[in-house]
Amino acid sequence: MTPVFLFGTLRDRNLLLVVAGGDMSVEEAELPGFRVARAEGHSFPILDERAGKAGKGVLITPDAAQLARLDYYEAPYEYTRVPVTVETAAGQVEAEV
Numbered sequence: 001m002t003p004v005f006l007f008g009t010l011r012d013r014n015l016l017l018v019v020a021g022g023d024m025s026v027e028e029a030e031l032p033g034f035r036v037a038r039a040e041g042h043s044f045p046i047l048d049e050r051a052g053k054a055g056k057g058v059l060i061t062p063d064a065a066q067l068a069r070l071d072y073y074e075a076p077y078e079y080t081r082v083p084v085t086v087e088t089a090a091g092q093v094e095a096e097v
Contacts (some may be wrong), residue, residue: 001064003095005029005086007036007057008045010070019073020066029086030054031097044077047097059088059095 010016017023034055037048047055062070071081081096 001061001067003059003061003086003093004067004070004081005031005057005059005084005095005097007031007047007055007097010073011058016060019069020060020062021069022066024060024062024066026058026060027088028056029059029088029093029095030056031084031086054087057086059086059093 006016010019013026016026031047032054033049033051034047035050035053036045036055036057038044039046084095084097085092086095086097087093
């Protein structure tokens with residue numbers, strides 16, 4: 001399964017466990033060239049492309065059932081997962097955001 005970079009509310013471990021329906025490994029990660037910002041007029045976070053910045057988040061590797069649950073949770077925001085390269089303590093990792 002492809003790792004997934006989370007930068008918003010799902011960074012909260014307790015919320016992640018409830019939404020995903022089970023535990024998984026979580027590690028700190030950053031997305032170079034972006035910052036985490038609040039969507040204008042809303043309370044949810046977005047990624048804003050910014051040279052020289054690095055959006056902080058976490059990297060998870062959900063199983064298929066957990067990914068389906070995470071997708072369902074995010075569905076109201078009409079998001080689409082896209083490939084990215086994130087930085088972890090171990091180096092660069094290909095993931096989706």
